[in-house]
Amino acid sequence: MKKNILEIKNLTKYFGQNKVLHEVNLSIERGKIHGLVGANGSGKSTIMNILFGNSVISETGGYEGEILLDGEPIRIRSTRDAMKYGFGMIHQEFILIPDMTVAENIKLTRENTKKGASRILGHELSYIDKAQDQEDASSVLNELGFSIDCSYLVKNLSTNAKQFVEIARELDKKNLKFLLLDEPTAVLNDEDSRRLMDVLKKLASKGTSILFCSHRLHEICELCDTVTVIRDGNIISEYQKENMSIPALATDMIGYDIHEAVQKPRMIKEESILSFRDFSVQMPGEQLHGIHLDVKKGEILGLTSLSGHGKLAPGYGVLGIYPSSGSILFEGENLDLSDTGKTIEKGIFLLPDDRKNMGLLLDHSIRENIVFSGFYGKHRFSKKLFGPFSVRDKKSMSRYVEEQIRELGIKCENMNQKTRELSGGNQQKVCIARAAAVRPKVLFISEPTRGVDIGAKEKILDALIRMSREQGTTIIVASSELEELKRISDRIAVLCEGKVSRILPPDASEEEFAYAYTGEEERYDQ
Ligand SMILES: Nc1ncnc2c1ncn2[C@@H]1O[C@H](COP(=O)(O)OP(=O)(O)OP(=O)(O)O)[C@@H](O)[C@H]1O
Numbered sequence: 001m002k003k004n005i006l007e008i009k010n011l012t013k014y015f016g017q018n019k020v021l022h023e024v025n026l027s028i029e030r031g032k033i034h035g036l037v038g039a040n041g042s043g044k045s046t047i048m049n050i051l052f053g054n055s056v057i058s059e060t061g062g063y064e065g066e067i068l069l070d071g072e073p074i075r076i077r078s079t080r081d082a083m084k085y086g087f088g089m090i091h092q093e094f095i096l097i098p099d100m101t102v103a104e105n106i107k108l109t110r111e112n113t114k115k116g117a118s119r120i121l122g123h124e125l126s127y128i129d130k131a132q133d134q135e136d137a138s139s140v141l142n143e144l145g146f147s148i149d150c151s152y153l154v155k156n157l158s159t160n161a162k163q164f165v166e167i168a169r170e171l172d173k174k175n176l177k178f179l180l181l182d183e184p185t186a187v188l189n190d191e192d193s194r195r196l197m198d199v200l201k202k203l204a205s206k207g208t209s210i211l212f213c214s215h216r217l218h219e220i221c222e223l224c225d226t227v228t229v230i231r232d233g234n235i236i237s238e239y240q241k242e243n244m245s246i247p248a249l250a251t252d253m254i255g256y257d258i259h260e261a262v263q264k265p266r267m268i269k270e271e272s273i274l275s276f277r278d279f280s281v282q283m284p285g286e287q288l289h290g291i292h293l294d295v296k297k298g299e300i301l302g303l304t305s306l307s308g309h310g311k312l313a314p315g316y317g318v319l320g321i322y323p324s325s326g327s328i329l330f331e332g333e334n335l336d337l338s339d340t341g342k343t344i345e346k347g348i349f350l351l352p353d354d355r356k357n358m359g360l361l362l363d364h365s366i367r368e369n370i371v372f373s374g375f376y377g378k379h380r381f382s383k384k385l386f387g388p389f390s391v392r393d394k395k396s397m398s399r400y401v402e403e404q405i406r407e408l409g410i411k412c413e414n415m416n417q418k419t420r421e422l423s424g425g426n427q428q429k430v431c432i433a434r435a436a437a438v439r440p441k442v443l444f445i446s447e448p449t450r451g452v453d454i455g456a457k458e459k460i461l462d463a464l465i466r467m468s469r470e471q472g473t474t475i476i477v478a479s480s481e482l483e484e485l486k487r488i489s490d491r492i493a494v495l496c497e498g499k500v501s502r503i504l505p506p507d508a509s510e511e512e513f514a515y516a517y518t519g520e521e522e523r524y525d526q
Contacts, residue, residue, distance in 0.1 A: 005031075005070060006026075006067070008024060008027075008065065008068075010065040011025075011067070012065050013057070015421065021047065022233045022234045026235065028226075031207045031208070032210070033200060034224060034228070036227070037214070038231055039453040040428075040452060042231050043230055043232075047230075048180045050076065051178075052089040085177070086175050086178055087180060089179075089182070090163075096165060099154075100154060101152060102151070106168050107172070108169070112133050113128060145195045146168075148161055156285075158286050160192055160307045167196065179208055186216075190480070215454065217250065221245065227249065259462075261458045262487050272294040273296065273474050274318075275294045276328055277292060278290045278327070279314070279317065282323045282324070283312070283313045288313040288314065288495075292500070295474060297474055298473075299490040302479065303492075304479060304517075305495035310497075310499075315352065315476065318348060319444070320340040330346060347441030348441065348442045350443075350446075351435050352446055353446035353478075360419050360430065361419070365416045365418060366405070366412055366416070371400065371437055373435075383396075404433035408429040410430060411426050412426065443473050443474070444478070445464070447478065461487065482513060485506070486506045504516060
């Protein structure tokens, strides 16, 4: 048996005229976990998409180069080919069917059929054995240490629950030889990431080979046997476990020194801009139960909790995306939660965590995405004609977009490129630039640095600090990354079981945060 299960030779990919992979060579050992790291847009997902036969590759002219599996050359033209060879993939953006249940998603195309009916009608025409499908689905989720009712519709699940369903679907495949994971932990908190990493170690020890992509470099160093660094479609370096280090990986990925974004301590006035009173949100998997919370004008308020304890819900509730009860005072007046348009007009804006579905117009250009909400919502980028008439000021739009592309380092061909064609991390930066263009009074933002590289993370955090300091925006950041909240927040509200457990200063001890996460201390809002 060959030591290397997979060998990639001179892999090259063009999107139109744009060469995004430059004769990439990569060997992956059997039963090992191989990491792949690189800045946003460096070509990681493209390699994974080629190996999994994703249609975006064939629709854009296929690939050049050779792929050898177990020493045999293979040509991967479709996902069907990839699955036949034993590849499974967990995507950066979920590939789940929202209107189907958890069990239906996990067992899709591999459903159990009723034995009796199968004998008479044949497998194709026989009935699906739903009870058996549910049992299989819960058993694979249990293996992942995640219990959820398998009859729930996927559209009603929280983001981290969706990720576990996607992982379970791949693990349920019986001929899985090679697992591709494109940032599987980006949507998970530390506890869930750790659980997934344990499962991956177990899988590898049983012989499954793994290609693992992540921007969380500490995970790479902990999990991977080997890591390859890619920059602008070129392989830069490779490290074995014994000589891997975060600084070495970061330097090879980014190519410049990283400046850490930190908010200097400052005085915030006592005046409240937004007050939650007995406010509940019925968001599946992230319920909020009657919180009382005052957000001070101009502050950056961090919101954190273990997953499923409610940190994402306030923003969704205020914008009317999920049903809510109780009240919210905005600048001293009751906010009408049934009229989202009015709420946005008043100056409250939300950047949700599920950006691909709720944050971007994927078939529109980078330029339109960045200026859209600012132009329509706040009449920015317009110039007066005469009287009440005004038109789009295309020059000021372009100037703003160019500035944002430069400042946030959005990797693109030009500002007219469709956002669908950007890498995940670069789409994220477009969302941030759009929020900055609206100049809201209050910005709710969830998981602002999810899926972005180590350099871009600091640029995004810096941009939030600047919005707060220079434009006076009140920012409510929901994040599972406590370390980043500590660096940018004036105060941090910790939620537990859908209630505010404590409000802590950013320099509070780890112990205080740990107590607050588990709600072991007296509650703030009781
Ligand atoms: N469908 C597409 N059409 C045109 N260009 C594309 C398409 N998909 C990706 N690209 C380009 O290919 C390059 C590599 O993108 P890729 O998604 O592989 O990056 P990545 O390393 O996975 O980034 P991230 O960390 O942000 O996910 C980028 O410049 C991107 O804009």
